Amino acid sequence: MLNNLLKKLIKASAGRTRFIMAVTGLSVALLLILSAVQLQVNYNHLLHGKSNKDSIANFLVLNKAVTAETIGATALSAADIQQLKQQPFIDAVGLLTPSGFKVSAQGGSAQLPFYTDLFFESVPDEFIDVVDKDWNWSEEAQYVPVIIPNMFLDLYNFGFATSQGLPQLTQDLVKSLPLKISITTPMGNVPYYARVIGFSDRISSVLVPQNFMTWANKRFASEVRTQPSRVVIKTSDPGNPQLVEYLKKHGLTTDADKTRFSKYRQIVNTVVNISGITGGLMLLFALLIFTLFIQLTIASCKEEITLLIALGAAPAQLYRFLMRRFFPSNVVVIVVVLAVIAAAQFALAEFLQQQSMYVMHLISPFTILAGVIILAVLWLVNSSTIKKYIRQS
Amino acid sequence: MELVLQNLIPIPLRDKLSQRNSDIWNTQKTLKQGEWIKVKAPSGTGKTTLVHILYRLRNDYTGHVLWNGKEEQRFSAAELAVLRQSAVSVVFQDLRLFSQLTARENIELNRVLPASGTHYESTVIDAMAERLGVTHILQQRAGLCSYGEQQRIAIIRALVQPFQWLLMDEPFSHLDEENTRKAAALIAEECEKRGAGFILTDLDEDRHLPYTTFYNL
Structure with a gap:
């Protein structure tokens, strides 16, 4: 009985339009953020996934560049080889x-x-x-x-x-x-x-x-x-700019064709990093919007909350009621957004497969984790806003 | 439940009060349960302020208010809720109904609020509404009711909950003589049933209720 009355009271004062706006804003922002996470995962998968690798390109024959200075002295010392083995981007070294x-x-x-x-x-x-x-x-x-x-x-x-x-x-x-x-x-x-x-x-x-x-x-x-003068290295990523940088620094050469990709990779990396930073800023911005929307919705019930407390509604009870009223919609939004992304991911995987690019058909656990973290943040925002208004009363 | 006031001075009225005497402000008063107290106060002397201080809606005062020996400021939010649910009821001067709820829902809300269980059955609302002549507006949104109707709804709302003290701030200000008489009779009856006391503030002298104590603010 009490809950029915409270429900009617809060519903009437929160306003349908405002509530729909808040939910829409939340959904759009969430969709953007979680898609960004999923895309980052896809990008990594495309770049480092096993099925997307060219088996030939994983092996490179290295030798010292023959220049006027190195003529007759192109042998690789044991120290050179040991150093090669220690590089994180080199998986194995084979001596010729x-x-x-x-x-x-x-x-x-x-x-x-x-x-x-x-x-x-x-x-x-x-x-x-x-x-x-x-x-x-x-x-x-x-x-x-x-x-x-x-x-x-x-x-x-x-x-x-x-x-x-x-x-x-x-x-x-x-x-x-x-x-x-x-x-x-x-x-x-x-x-x-x-x-x-x-x-x-x-x-x-x-x-x-x-x-x-x-x-x-x-x-x-x-x-x-x-002393061998040539070695074969096995690397997971011949386009790795670090590898190219290392070879250059140590006067080593290899099949340039295989490492040429590193320049494009560097550009793509930069673009992805920039979009990562933008994504981070967007996350902050979106969280700010969430907070404002939630506060707006709850603030619209401020008078009712004040009067309810004045009439003797127990704060703990009112808090529980308001949380039940406002929080489930957030859970629904996150679940729906995750479902939409999962469907989109499946479609994307199907589409890319036709282009011989392989990404996971299933939504990434990182995306789900991000959803859970955002849900936790939303819970905190809801909880603290409601508590604030109850305390103010 | 005993109510003790010690050297109570609302901060906004401090200068004004230093120039005149009052039966309540800046004195020591013990109000015993069952006392029917009329506080007469001209405009601007702090009538509503007193009710709000006693009900702990405002804290801008010096001195002490003790409910059963416990300092009012020491009540936690949860304890305060229990006090308002089961020991102290109130009729505000500005009525304070939820305008989106119907008259009946406004009363129901206060009836079902006590965590310890309801004091009256829902049918009591009909009986009280009948006596005060507001049966026809029970299903109407409170915001659409006239002040006179709202005031009677506010009185019924205050009477459907358990209480030992009833605070009333000009409870008959919007009622004609006949309706005032009916409302006063209902209030007296309900207070007697509970052995409860009340504090009623008003501008003028009146004989609506058989008061046991008179104070000038």
């Missing part, structure tokens, strides 16, 4: 082991008449992009598997072959042709058979299995070179 012996190769059949001097390098298997069952070697093996850069074949097919009137070769053909290699040792030449088993887009070198390299270096090397 050079061969300490001379190698020559010639076509093992009439279809491929050529002779060339050659070098080998090796790198731990996890840094190689060509996975093949033939990529292994033992002392009993009949041939040494070799991986050559894809670029070599392109150079031959589109530069060499066309200008010299030679036939173009397919990858499969090259793989099927045996190569004769000859390793020059102090005791004379040692012949081997080799076979190209893959073409790498990642490492521009002639690669042999690591165990062959270890074995061959031990056996044939005229001098033991311990």
Whole structure:
């Protein structure tokens, strides 16, 4: 009975239009804030999410830039490598082991008449992009598997072959042709058979299995070179401006194509940071508006509150009643706004999927957390405003 | 419930009061429960101020008001609510009804307010309204009622709650003689039933009620 009377009293004095305005204002402001949070999450996901990464771009071959000062001194010291390993934006470092012996190769059949001097390098298997069952070697093996850069074949097919009137070769053909290699040792030449088993887009070198390299270096090397001059790094984000900055500072170079993205990234980062600051300011502004709207709604019942207290309404009871009257609408607004964002997020994910960009279909927990925090703030504002008016009475 | 006034002086009236004597201001008075007190006061002598101080609507005074020996200023908000719900009722000079509620809802609100339980059944409202001749406006919004009607509603509102003291500030100012007589009879009856006392302030001498004590403000 008492609650019915209070309800009628507060409803009549709060005013329908004002209440609708307050709820609308609250909804719009909340929608903006929570969307901003969700968009930030999406942006991070697009940038750092696993499914959006290019597998090739995650590996970079680094070496010292060859300049007038560094000629003949491009080896990377142990300290250099250790420092690389410690950088937060580098996940792993693989050393390219050079061969300490001379190698020559010639076509093992009439279809491929050529002779060339050659070098080998090796790198731990996890840094190689060509996975093949033939990529292994033992002392009993009949041939040494070799991986050559894809670029070599392109150079031959589109530069060499066309200008010299030679036939173009397919990858499969090259793989099927045996190569004769000859390793020059102090005791004379040692012949081997080799076979190209893959073409790498990642490492521009002639690669042999690591165990062959270890074995061959031990056996044939005229001098033991311990210092590698090139390394492969694995990074989660080759476009990371920090990485580019680090390479520049230490005189290291890599495939510029892969790091070029960092400039765009830097611009996007700046824009996102600025929008983050704007978002923060907007949050403050929106909270201010909430507070004003809530105070306005409650202030419109100020006279009634004063008279109720004067007639003997218990403050605690009146507080509970007013909280029940004003707070649930805030909860409803937040739930509705979260539902709208969840629906929008689903639609956005579907749309982006068509463009091969992947974001979560579900609303982010951060957005929900932000909603809960804002709800807590709203509760505080409601509570303190009501208490203030009750105390003033 | 005993009401004690000690050297009460409203701050806005301090200069004025230093130049004249009063039965209430700046004296020591003990008002016993069941006393029917008439306070006669010309305009501007603090009639409404007195009622508001006793009801603790204002604090701008020096001296002390003790309800049953407890300093009025020491009451917490919750204790004050209990005092107003069950021990002290009031008829304001400016009536103070909720204009959006109907006359009946205004009375009902005060009837159901005490946390300790209602003093009267809802039907009592009809009986009282009948006696004061306001039955026809019970369903009307209080804001639309005439002052005379509002005053009678305010009186009924004050009488449906439990009380030991009834404070009334010119309760008959908008009523004609006949209606004043009816209202006074109802008030007297209700106070007798409860063994309650009242403090009634008015501008002039009157014999509406059988007062036991007279004071000049």
